[in-house]
Amino acid sequence: MSRTSRPFITLLIVGGVLATSAPITGQQAPAGAPAVSKPAAPAVSKPGAPAARPSKPWTPKRTPDGQPDLQGYWQTQGTSTGRQDRNIDLGNGKPGGDGFWAYGTGWSSDQQRQLPNNLPRGVIDPPDGRVPLLPWAAAAKSEIIDNAENPRSLADVDPHARCLSSGVPRTNYALGYVGYQFMQSPGYVVLYTELSHQTRIIPLDDRPHLGKDIKLFLGDSHGKWEGNTLTVRTKNLRVPASTGFGWLDMQATLYSDQLEVVETYTLVDRDTIAYQAVVTDPKVASRPWTMAGMFIRAVDDYEVYEYACHEGNKAITNIRESIELRNSSKK
Amino acid sequence: MNRRILKAVASAAALVLVVHAGTARLSGQAAPPARGAQRTASARPDLSGIWQALTTANWNVQDHSAEPGVPAGTGVVEGNEIPYQPWALAKRAENFKGRGTLDPENSCYMPGVPRAMYMPFPFQILQSPTFVMIAFEYAQTVRRIHVDRTAHPEGIPTSWMGDSRGRWEGKTLVVDTVNFNDQTWFDKAGNFHSDALHVVERFTLRGHDHMDYEVTIEDPKVFTRPWTMKMPLYRRLESHVQLLEYPCVSFLEDEYVKSRQK
Numbered sequence: 001m002s003r004t005s006r007p008f009i010t011l012l013i014v015g016g017v018l019a020t021s022a023p024i025t026g027q028q029a030p031a032g033a034p035a036v037s038k039p040a041a042p043a044v045s046k047p048g049a050p051a052a053r054p055s056k057p058w059t060p061k062r063t064p065d066g067q068p069d070l071q072g073y074w075q076t077q078g079t080s081t082g083r084q085d086r087n088i089d090l091g092n093g094k095p096g097g098d099g100f101w102a103y104g105t106g107w108s109s110d111q112q113r114q115l116p117n118n119l120p121r122g123v124i125d126p127p128d129g130r131v132p133l134l135p136w137a138a139a140a141k142s143e144i145i146d147n148a149e150n151p152r153s154l155a156d157v158d159p160h161a162r163c164l165s166s167g168v169p170r171t172n173y174a175l176g177y178v179g180y181q182f183m184q185s186p187g188y189v190v191l192y193t194e195l196s197h198q199t200r201i202i203p204l205d206d207r208p209h210l211g212k213d214i215k216l217f218l219g220d221s222h223g224k225w226e227g228n229t230l231t232v233r234t235k236n237l238r239v240p241a242s243t244g245f246g247w248l249d250m251q252a253t254l255y256s257d258q259l260e261v262v263e264t265y266t267l268v269d270r271d272t273i274a275y276q277a278v279v280t281d282p283k284v285a286s287r288p289w290t291m292a293g294m295f296i297r298a299v300d301d302y303e304v305y306e307y308a309c310h311e312g313n314k315a316i317t318n319i320r321e322s323i324e325l326r327n328s329s330k331k
Numbered sequence: 332m333n334r335r336i337l338k339a340v341a342s343a344a345a346l347v348l349v350v351h352a353g354t355a356r357l358s359g360q361a362a363p364p365a366r367g368a369q370r371t372a373s374a375r376p377d378l379s380g381i382w383q384a385l386t387t388a389n390w391n392v393q394d395h396s397a398e399p400g401v402p403a404g405t406g407v408v409e410g411n412e413i414p415y416q417p418w419a420l421a422k423r424a425e426n427f428k429g430r431g432t433l434d435p436e437n438s439c440y441m442p443g444v445p446r447a448m449y450m451p452f453p454f455q456i457l458q459s460p461t462f463v464m465i466a467f468e469y470a471q472t473v474r475r476i477h478v479d480r481t482a483h484p485e486g487i488p489t490s491w492m493g494d495s496r497g498r499w500e501g502k503t504l505v506v507d508t509v510n511f512n513d514q515t516w517f518d519k520a521g522n523f524h525s526d527a528l529h530v531v532e533r534f535t536l537r538g539h540d541h542m543d544y545e546v547t548i549e550d551p552k553v554f555t556r557p558w559t560m561k562m563p564l565y566r567r568l569e570s571h572v573q574l575l576e577y578p579c580v581s582f583l584e585d586e587y588v589k590s591r592q593k
Contacts, residue, residue, distance in 0.1 A: 063459070064371070064460070071459065071462075154584070154588065162580075162584060163580050164578075164580060164581055164584070165471065165578065165581075181475070183457060183459060183462055183464055184459060185379050185457035185458050185459055185464075186371070186379065188457055190457050190464055190466075192464065192473065192475070196471065197441070197471055197472065197473045198471055199464070199466045199471065199473045201455060201457065201466055201574060207571070207573075208571075210573065214575065216575060216576045217471075217576060217578055217581070218471075218576065220573075238576075238578070240581055240584065241581070241585050242581075242584050242585050242588045303484070304475075305487060305488070305490070306490035306491060306492060308440075308441060308490070308491050310438070310439075310440050310441070310491070317587065
């Protein structure tokens with residue numbers, strides 16, 4: 001090493017120390033993980049899973065207003081409502097196993113990136129991997145699944161099939177083959193879901209939450225960056241008036257207007273966001289529970305297209321009429 | 332040699348400053364832009380915020396008298412005449428007659444461009460150096476505008492909101508949009524277009540709280556020449572203003588359920 005380069009190296013080290021000093025530390029552990037959640041340290045999700053990729057120190061780019069830059073196109077992977085006792089087989093699913101079987105198991109193989117194996121997936125709390133549904137909600141779910149093929153009423157039909165909003169957090173594991181776009185505007189993180197053009201605008205300032213009388217399908221979300229972790233608190237969630245509850249998955253895991261969600265998005269490396277959501281809904285579940293998964297950066301020339309779902313604006317008529325037709329033919 | 336050292340020291344010091352500035356800003360939790368700040372970090376005019384048109388154009392883009400539930404309005408069309416081809420003028424008259432049921436707004440479809448811009452609902456502009464997103468309160472409509480010198484892609488399916496590419500011409504954001512379907516109208520009065528629609532919009536900030544909005548409509552299948560609409564867009568200034576939701580599809584479902592219960 002020549003003498004002349006020494007001051008440069010020294011300054012780089014100083015710069016590096018400043019760059020990695022708080023609050024930009026915490027590459028792996030989401031510092032902002034909410035108190036109610038289990039520690040979010042990456043764990044091997046299954047015994048015998050391939051070894052974790054070595055974690056390299058990594059500092060993300062910054063947006064002009066100083067946020068860690070997570071902009072670009074992403075796809076969802078691994079997040080689910082956990083193990084299910086029973087599944088509705090809609091023709092493309094693998095019954096059994098993890099709950100989010102029907103979609104989200106990967107997009108076309110030529111687009112597939114190698115997935116990090118060291119990040120938790122599915123329901124990570126409670127430890128049995130199941131949503132702690134109250135007895136009435138477990139019974140309702142079971143009944144709806146029994147009637148999935150021949151819905152008794154709209155309450156037996158997934159809101160997705162009715163082209164209603166996915167709600168939060170379902171937008172984040174809506175369908176494996178649709179895209180997501182993160183965009184950052186000064187003071188905001190925007191999370192765009194291709195499915196049904198659902199746009200979450202997440203302010204980062206200290207504004208108060210909306211009053212309790214304003215309900216929104218995507219809720220009222222407030223975000224905060226701590227290191228490379230964005231913590232988003234969402235309240236004021238709305239449910240379809242026609243059926244009284246929303247669905248957290250294709251298998252009628254219901255949610256009420258009491259739902260509150262605390263999500264963490266942790267930039268692990270350039271191509272990976274570790275995702276967790278703590279779900280609290282006293283009308284439906286006996287205690288808060290946590291699901292985990294990840295976003296994987298899409299291939300370089302990826303683009304999202306308009307997924308209007310307007311075909312479904314008429315589906316409601318068709319579904320309803322088919323229900324009535326079936327009911328009348330039974331008589 | 333000394334110059335090289337100086338250069339190295341200078342660039343490293345600059346790096347430290349930049350990194351440190353980023354850290355300081357980050358710990359300050361990305362404060363929203365100060366009021367009056369009208370330039371983004373990339374020195375482009377800052378259009379971000381919650382905006383709304385205050386015209387009656389959603390009822391009728393042309394001059395019209397009041398009707399029950401319809402406020403009277405001076406039109407937003409330059410010269411007030413829309414240069415329809417003869418067949419299209421007849422179709423427009425038919426649309427007008429049946430507007431109570433035929434208006435695509437009744438089906439909660441995304442309203443297309445430019446109608447989304449002047450529906451009586453607010454919208455939020457979010458801006459980065461290479462992308463502008465416009466999210467609308469109405470029916471979770473959104474426009475995604477690439478501002479990165481890319482061209483419209485070839486051969487993609489038509490859509491309700493089109494494919495938008497923006498560029499800056501001085502202080503004006505110019506947005507070029509094509510790839511529309513033929514399912515939307517410009518207003519409740521039956522003014523319509525085909526899938527050959529080409530829309531060019533110009534957004535020019537005139538002060539912190541208002542901007543000029545000009546839109547040129549071109550559609551060789553329907554009109555004899557391009558024509559233009561103009562109106563101001565106003566910033567919503569209420570202290571706790573926030574983009575909410577008008578979940579139109581959900582209301583459609585509720586309405587349907589109620590109608591079957593009668």
